[in-house]
Amino acid sequence: MFRTATSTARILTRRRTTTSATINPLLHHHHFLSQRAATMSSSAAAKRLAGKTIVITGASSGIGRSTAFEFARTAPNNNLKLVLTARRIETLHVVAAEIRAEVGDGVAVLPFQLDVSKPDEVRAFVSALPAEFRDIHVLVNNAGLVKGVAQAPAIAEEDIDVMFKTNVTGLINMTQAGAVRGGSIYCATKAAVRSFTESLRKELVATRIRIMGVDPGQVETEFSVVRFYGDKSKADAVYAGCEPLTPEDIAEVVVFCATRRENVVVADTLVYPSHQGGAGVLHRKGT
Numbered sequence: 001m002f003r004t005a006t007s008t009a010r011i012l013t014r015r016r017t018t019t020s021a022t023i024n025p026l027l028h029h030h031h032f033l034s035q036r037a038a039t040m041s042s043s044a045a046a047k048r049l050a051g052k053t054i055v056i057t058g059a060s061s062g063i064g065r066s067t068a069f070e071f072a073r074t075a076p077n078n079n080l081k082l083v084l085t086a087r088r089i090e091t092l093h094v095v096a097a098e099i100r101a102e103v104g105d106g107v108a109v110l111p112f113q114l115d116v117s118k119p120d121e122v123r124a125f126v127s128a129l130p131a132e133f134r135d136i137h138v139l140v141n142n143a144g145l146v147k148g149v150a151q152a153p154a155i156a157e158e159d160i161d162v163m164f165k166t167n168v169t170g171l172i173n174m175t176q177a178g179a180v181r182g183g184s185i186y187c188a189t190k191a192a193v194r195s196f197t198e199s200l201r202k203e204l205v206a207t208r209i210r211i212m213g214v215d216p217g218q219v220e221t222e223f224s225v226v227r228f229y230g231d232k233s234k235a236d237a238v239y240a241g242c243e244p245l246t247p248e249d250i251a252e253v254v255v256f257c258a259t260r261r262e263n264v265v266v267a268d269t270l271v272y273p274s275h276q277g278g279a280g281v282l283h284r285k286g287t
């Protein structure tokens, strides 16, 4: 069984410190924008993002990339800082340039090469950031992948290894650092993430750290290309006759969750396209 409705973006938000709450970002930076911004009213979401630093893993593609754009569009003039991480650093530079081209210099975007499956890299991550990016408020734990469609007896050891190292230990290590058919291992990794997320929420119940989960159904990204080891025609067949979600659809939900009032925890969400009735239950046009 291919479980499409599985966990992806795990969002961890932290209360802003009193010090940063008193800073008016428009006075500190972007003087050329301040006059215009002063006459514009900001949405509640934009205000809540003021002065925040957001780390997104897997920002080079798909849902992570769209989430970076959505945060920037939501708070283009609020001293927002985005740290975009993934293995493909050149792609991250392109994403950062595209964000700047769209929203201007009001959002600071830092591309940062990071392989979440390498514990040493993750451990060194925060201290390797420039000082002004180290006070992380929101961590979007999005990086993840599925390899292959083999059923349990035939799954390559290497694929099991890479999925667990990326989807489970990678995500757990990041959290510590930040202050489908035949998909049994993928499902196991995502079930582990769900358990970890739920336990973490309980552990942190006495704090203002909010643990939220966004679980997408079928979304068309590079996900299936990665799954089929780069075979584009096999990846395209996954979506034949379907109208999958776009990564932007999920990005909007992630940013919505991250920009609620401090006392609001959207603990869990499940987001399907309208032709999907459950994991692996998809209506295909013409069938």
Ligand SMILES: NC(=O)c1ccc[n+]([C@@H]2O[C@H](COP(=O)([O-])OP(=O)(O)OC[C@H]3O[C@@H](n4cnc5c(N)ncnc54)[C@H](OP(=O)(O)O)[C@@H]3O)[C@@H](O)[C@H]2O)c1
Residues within 6 Å of the ligand: 004, 005, 006, 007, 008, 009, 057, 058, 059, 060, 061, 062, 063, 064, 085, 086, 087, 088, 089, 091, 114, 115, 116, 117, 142, 143, 144, 145, 146, 166, 170, 215, 216, 217, 218, 219, 220, 221, 222, 223, 224, 226, 247
């Ligand atoms: N698409 C769907 O239908 C769907 C459904 C449910 C859940 N999800 C989940 O949604 C999340 C995002 O997937 P997507 O659909 O946006 O797929 P995608 O387009 O393939 O993007 C995956 C991202 O994860 C990054 N990544 C993979 N391995 C990494 C590693 N070891 N270290 C750092 N970054 C790594 C990739 O960047 P680099 O290659 O540059 O490192 C890429 O930016 C995943 O957790 C996935 O399991 C997707």
